[in-house]
Structures are given as C-alpha cells and as structure tokens.
Amino acid sequence: MVAGQEEICLEADLVLYNSKIYTANSDNSIVESVAIKDGSIIFVGSNEEIAPYKCNAEIMDLSDAFIYPGFIDSHVHLKATGYRELSLNLQGSRSLKEMLTSVQIYANSLPEGEWVVGRGWIEKKWPEARFPTKEELDLISSDKPILLERADGHAVIVNSYALSLANINSSTEDPHGGKINRDENGNPDGVLVDKASLLIENLIPKKSRKQERQAIEAGLEVNARMGWTQVHDAGSPLQDFEILKEIQAEDSLPIRIQLYVENTKDAQNFLNDGPYLDNQHWLTARGIKLVADGAIGSRGAVFFKKYEDYDTEGLLILKKEETMPTLIKALKKGIQIETHAIGDLGNKVVLDWYEEAFNEINNEERTIASPRWRIEHSQNIRPEDQIRFRDLEVIASMQPSHAIGDLHFAYKRLGYERLNNAYPWRNLLDLGVVIAGGSDAPVEIGDPRIEFKAAVSRKDLDGFYDKGWHLEQAVTREEALKMFTIWGSYAVFEEDIKGSIEVGKLADFTIFSKDIMKIPEEEIMSSEIVSTIVGGRVVYSK
Ligand SMILES: [Zn+2]
Incomplete structure (x- = not known):
C-alpha cells in the first residue's frame, strides 16, 4: 500500500480479491480484483488498487480460483x-x-x-x-x-x-x-x-401448478449449481413466467431468466401485450419461440435432400401462412423471435421468412430497428445461407454439446458432403455472425464445462472425432468464453449491462477451480465450479 492511502475507505459490499480474472472486455484484459456494490461492479483492477474498497466489504480471497463473467446458457428448458x-x-x-x-x-x-x-x-x-x-x-x-x-x-x-x-x-x-x-x-x-x-x-394427466413450481425451482437450483448465472428458457407457457414472478417476489431467484414464450395461444396474448421487461434484469420475457423442424437423431430435421439411411427429408413443422402474421406483429411490437431450425432446408426457410418480414415492415413501423432475431441450433447451414445470417443480422444460437454427440452418427444420416455445413462455427464467426452458446438441457447435461470444451476441441469428452468431422471449425478459447458470456448477453439485448467484467455492469461471475483458458483440453472437465455469483450474491458455492 502506498503511504498516505491508509485512511481512504471506499464503500463496497463485496470484494473478490487476489485472483486471475478474465474480463472478456474488448481487450480481453486480465485483472486481479473486483469490487461490487448494490449488485453492480464498481471497480476492476489490481490487488493494490482495490485496497480502499476492502475496509468495510466482505472479502473473498480467491487465490486458488479463476473468475469469469457470469456464464449464460442461451438455450435451456428450465422446467x-x-x-x-x-x-x-x-x-x-x-x-x-x-x-x-x-x-x-x-x-x-x-x-x-x-x-x-x-x-x-x-x-x-x-x-x-x-x-x-x-x-x-x-x-x-x-x-x-x-x-x-x-x-x-x-x-x-x-x-x-x-x-x-x-x-x-x-x-x-x-x-x-x-x-x-x-x-x-x-x-x-x-x-x-x-x-x-x-x-x-396429451393423455398424460396435467401436472398441478404446485408440481410445476417445484420443477421450476429444481431447474433454477441445478443451473446455479452448474455455474450458470442466466438462462434463456427456450419456449415455455406464460404460467411459468407467472410462477417465476412469484419466486422473484419472494426474492428467491438464484439466477437471471430470459423466457421465450411457447408458440401456443399464449404467444398470441403476448404479442398483444408486448415484452415484459424488468429494469433489474432478473426476469424478462421479450421473445417467442417457434419450432421449424425436428432433430437429426430422430430424422425430423428438414433437409433439401433425403437422409442417407432412411426414405425421408425430414419434416417442416411450421406453416408459412400461420407464421408470417406472428413475425409481422412481433416486429411491430418489438418482440424478438427465436426459431428452432436444424436441417439445411429448415434454416433456409426460416431465413426466407425472416427476410420477408424485415422487407415488409420498415424501420419506422418497428419498435426495435435491429430486432436481433435468432435461429436456435442452426446446425446445418449451406454456405450461401451462412452469409444471410450476417446480412440479416440473425444470431446463431448453438450448442457445442450437440456437435460432439452428432459426430458419432451424423455421417450415417447425412453423408460426408453435408458435414461440410455442419456446425460451421469458424465460418460464421469469420463472417461476423454472433454465436450465442447454450446447452439445450435437458437434451444435454447442461454443464458449462462440456459446452466450453466441445466448442474449443470439437471432439467428444473422450477426445474422439470421426473422419469428415471438421476440426478446423472449432473456436478459440477467447471466442468460446464470449459465446457463453458477452454474446449470450447480446442475444438478449443486454451486452451493455452484463456479459463482461467492467465497471457499471451487473456483478455476475462464474468462478472455476482451474484456468479453463490455459489448461490442456483434457483437464477442462476436472475444473470445478467454486462459486456462482449473481448480482453480487453468492448463489452457489462448493
Ligand atoms: Zn431446445
């Protein structure tokens, strides 16, 4: 400490100290300490500089741990x-x-x-x-x-x-x-x-509201334990939003939620009401989830050409005449759209419909000029459509764990030629497309380490990959970190208030026991979650 600084005492609630902190800011800078007050970050810097904030604050010495911006799962089914x-x-x-x-x-x-x-x-x-x-x-x-x-x-x-x-x-x-x-x-x-x-x-007896709430609470708890500080819930009824509101009113939400309303009559009500925003950024519903096709494993994802191992091209689930009015109204109301599309034809059709809606409703008629619509999964995209993601400013919401599951059988279903267009992460990033990373739990485990490792290695957890599986489409660790932090925030219009560790942003952190930016790939799975901190509150600790 510098002489004469002893008396300076600055207010803070919590200081994370003596650690290695990856900020994921625009310079990817690394710092040692961070001070938090009222749920926000008020100082970021060195151990020396943080000293004045330590006098009245709770102090966590994290010399054995590594701090990252709060991890965001951009595609999960919470309940x-x-x-x-x-x-x-x-x-x-x-x-x-x-x-x-x-x-x-x-x-x-x-x-x-x-x-x-x-x-x-x-x-x-x-x-x-x-x-x-x-x-x-x-x-x-x-x-x-x-x-x-x-x-x-x-x-x-x-x-x-x-x-x-x-x-x-x-x-x-x-x-x-x-x-x-x-x-x-x-x-x-x-x-x-x-x-x-x-x-x-439809014949299975409906769950009671109490059971639904129990499931939602269990979902919140498991996500906090896994290290997620926010999840984007991919398609739920408005009743789930009401239950989450109850939990929020009891001050018991451990993590932040962005809920996308499922495409039932709830979506029509939501289109009339407009987005449900929260200026504290805990619980928001600003979008609707549509489903255009199925999955590759069950051969429902829709392709231009037939599957190699079955007499089908898959199924387009959405009808255009029912979908376009929803897209048009959403643009006018400032409601975001996210659409599940996996096959190359599914992705193309969704881009076509988005483009048609964008052309029909000009900026003056829109609530949000740049609406940041998303395609969920975006697994198989022809090169000409990859460019359209960029041109239409469509966000690719992708789950690395799906890639390392698919690599075991995708060539049997699709043949090697189509694998050129499978999970084209490198191509999309080079084009400037934003990729929001997610897990699709409970389809996958919902473990950020699996997602991070899959994104940087493109190999399964045993290190296996098959021939024809394009390892060159893997991402760097800096990019993987952004997929699960700042780009996940961008996908819900929150990049100015969270997603990186910077003064003025919300105090959300995921703390690992190992340096996942540096350790060998094989060690990533042994890095444990030390703490999950959301809004300056420790919601999970080992
Ligand atoms: Zn899903």
Missing part, C-alpha cells in the same frame, strides 16, 4: 431440467438393457394405472445402438401406459397399452408435423416422431 431432477431420468443409461431395467424398477414402484414417463434416453452410445421397441416395453407392463422420450425431445417410444389408450392403429393418419413409425404391415411400431407424440402426451 424440464427440473423435472429431470424430480422424475425418471434415463440420461445416464449406458445400455438399452440398463435403461429397461430402470424403467422396470420405476414402473413397479408406481400404483395401478399410473403413467410411466421417463425422459432422456439416447441410443447413440449404447452397445445395442438402436431404439427400444414397443415389445420390450410391453414386457415391462401391459396395464400401465409407458412413454419414454428420447433426449432430443423429438421422438418417443410407447407401449401397446399407451397406443390403445390413444386409439392409434394401422388406419391412423400421421398428424401434420409428425410421423407414426410403422412396421412392414403398416402397424404402429411404438415410435412417434415430433407432433405425433402429442397423440399420447
């Missing part, structure tokens, strides 16, 4: 993440056999007539490498309906009893946007893709 914690979670099943055993145990534990609902199975890495069959589920129960949802949320397998409850038989037609898979005799084989799953899901 479903909570239900994963609270119900039959099939995510960890290492084989089909193991999964069927856990379903059997769970089904036995339920009373007569109860629905057996499990979520999160994924056959990709199972030794059996195939979907479960209806017959296997019939062996588990013939008098309890069983529905098991694949991790991507785009396909379910059900037992015969569930099919009979829904009256699905050989003469049932495929609903719009869905497919009832059939055996060689035309009988339903138990696999229902995309909207066809609603034929069964």
Whole structure:
C-alpha cells in the first residue's frame, strides 16, 4: 500500500480479491480484483488498487480460483431440467438393457394405472445402438401406459397399452408435423416422431401448478449449481413466467431468466401485450419461440435432400401462412423471435421468412430497428445461407454439446458432403455472425464445462472425432468464453449491462477451480465450479 492511502475507505459490499480474472472486455484484459456494490461492479483492477474498497466489504480471497463473467446458457428448458431432477431420468443409461431395467424398477414402484414417463434416453452410445421397441416395453407392463422420450425431445417410444389408450392403429393418419413409425404391415411400431407424440402426451394427466413450481425451482437450483448465472428458457407457457414472478417476489431467484414464450395461444396474448421487461434484469420475457423442424437423431430435421439411411427429408413443422402474421406483429411490437431450425432446408426457410418480414415492415413501423432475431441450433447451414445470417443480422444460437454427440452418427444420416455445413462455427464467426452458446438441457447435461470444451476441441469428452468431422471449425478459447458470456448477453439485448467484467455492469461471475483458458483440453472437465455469483450474491458455492 502506498503511504498516505491508509485512511481512504471506499464503500463496497463485496470484494473478490487476489485472483486471475478474465474480463472478456474488448481487450480481453486480465485483472486481479473486483469490487461490487448494490449488485453492480464498481471497480476492476489490481490487488493494490482495490485496497480502499476492502475496509468495510466482505472479502473473498480467491487465490486458488479463476473468475469469469457470469456464464449464460442461451438455450435451456428450465422446467424440464427440473423435472429431470424430480422424475425418471434415463440420461445416464449406458445400455438399452440398463435403461429397461430402470424403467422396470420405476414402473413397479408406481400404483395401478399410473403413467410411466421417463425422459432422456439416447441410443447413440449404447452397445445395442438402436431404439427400444414397443415389445420390450410391453414386457415391462401391459396395464400401465409407458412413454419414454428420447433426449432430443423429438421422438418417443410407447407401449401397446399407451397406443390403445390413444386409439392409434394401422388406419391412423400421421398428424401434420409428425410421423407414426410403422412396421412392414403398416402397424404402429411404438415410435412417434415430433407432433405425433402429442397423440399420447396429451393423455398424460396435467401436472398441478404446485408440481410445476417445484420443477421450476429444481431447474433454477441445478443451473446455479452448474455455474450458470442466466438462462434463456427456450419456449415455455406464460404460467411459468407467472410462477417465476412469484419466486422473484419472494426474492428467491438464484439466477437471471430470459423466457421465450411457447408458440401456443399464449404467444398470441403476448404479442398483444408486448415484452415484459424488468429494469433489474432478473426476469424478462421479450421473445417467442417457434419450432421449424425436428432433430437429426430422430430424422425430423428438414433437409433439401433425403437422409442417407432412411426414405425421408425430414419434416417442416411450421406453416408459412400461420407464421408470417406472428413475425409481422412481433416486429411491430418489438418482440424478438427465436426459431428452432436444424436441417439445411429448415434454416433456409426460416431465413426466407425472416427476410420477408424485415422487407415488409420498415424501420419506422418497428419498435426495435435491429430486432436481433435468432435461429436456435442452426446446425446445418449451406454456405450461401451462412452469409444471410450476417446480412440479416440473425444470431446463431448453438450448442457445442450437440456437435460432439452428432459426430458419432451424423455421417450415417447425412453423408460426408453435408458435414461440410455442419456446425460451421469458424465460418460464421469469420463472417461476423454472433454465436450465442447454450446447452439445450435437458437434451444435454447442461454443464458449462462440456459446452466450453466441445466448442474449443470439437471432439467428444473422450477426445474422439470421426473422419469428415471438421476440426478446423472449432473456436478459440477467447471466442468460446464470449459465446457463453458477452454474446449470450447480446442475444438478449443486454451486452451493455452484463456479459463482461467492467465497471457499471451487473456483478455476475462464474468462478472455476482451474484456468479453463490455459489448461490442456483434457483437464477442462476436472475444473470445478467454486462459486456462482449473481448480482453480487453468492448463489452457489462448493
Ligand atoms: Zn431446445
């Protein structure tokens, strides 16, 4: 300390001290200490410079830790993440056999007539490498309906009893946007893709509001524990927003939420009302989530050409005549649109519709001149459409964990040529397109370390990648950090108030036990979350 500085005492609530702090500001500067007051950052600098702020503040000496701007998951299903914690979670099943055993145990534990609902199975890495069959589920129960949802949320397998409850038989037609898979005799084989799953899901008794709140709370808790300081909830009913408002009123929101309203009649009400903004930036709804196609794993993502391993191009779920009025009204009202699109045709069609809406509604008629519309997943984009992301200023909201899951089977579904356009992160960044990073939990685990590692390595957690998988599309660590901080903030119009560690910004930090910007890739997964700090409040600590 410099002589004569002893008496200076500046007000602060919290000082994070003696650490290595990656600011993710425009110079990517690294500092040692930060002071926080009233939920905002008031000083950033060296250990020496921070001294006057330490006299009255709580001090966290973080010499063994590494501080980053608060990580943002730009695509998550908050309530479903909570239900994963609270119900039959099939995510960890290492084989089909193991999964069927856990379903059997769970089904036995339920009373007569109860629905057996499990979520999160994924056959990709199972030794059996195939979907479960209806017959296997019939062996588990013939008098309890069983529905098991694949991790991507785009396909379910059900037992015969569930099919009979829904009256699905050989003469049932495929609903719009869905497919009832059939055996060689035309009988339903138990696999229902995309909207066809609603034929069964609509029969499951609705959860009570209390159960919904429990799931939302569990979702908030798990996200804070994982190190996320904000999540963008990709498509939820307005009731979820009301529940979150209750939790906020009780001052119990651990993390910040941006909720995108699902495309039901709630979206129409929301279009009339306009965005629900929060000047404290805890709970905001400013957008609507649309779904244009399905996923590659269940062959619902829509492509120009057929899949290599099945006689289908996938499905376009949205109808243009129903979608354009929503887009037009959203532009006028200042409502952001985010649309799920995975296949190359799905991405092209969404860009077409966005462009048509932008051309129709000029700046004077818009509430926000540059509306920052998003495409969720943006997995397979032809080069000519990658350029349109830039020209239309569309944000690519992408999940690196999907890439490292897909790399195991994408070439079988798509062939090597289309893999040139798969997850083109490097191309998009070089074009100047903003990529907002996310996890899509509970489709994936929802762990920022997995996402960060997948973005910088483009290899799976064992270091594996297949031939034809373009490692040159990986991003740098500085870029990966921005995908999960400042660019996630940009995607919700908050880059001026958060997303980097700078004076005046909100005091959101994710603190790791290791320096994820420097350690070898293989060590990233062993870096633990030390603390999650949101608005200057420690919401999780190890
Ligand atoms: Zn999603």
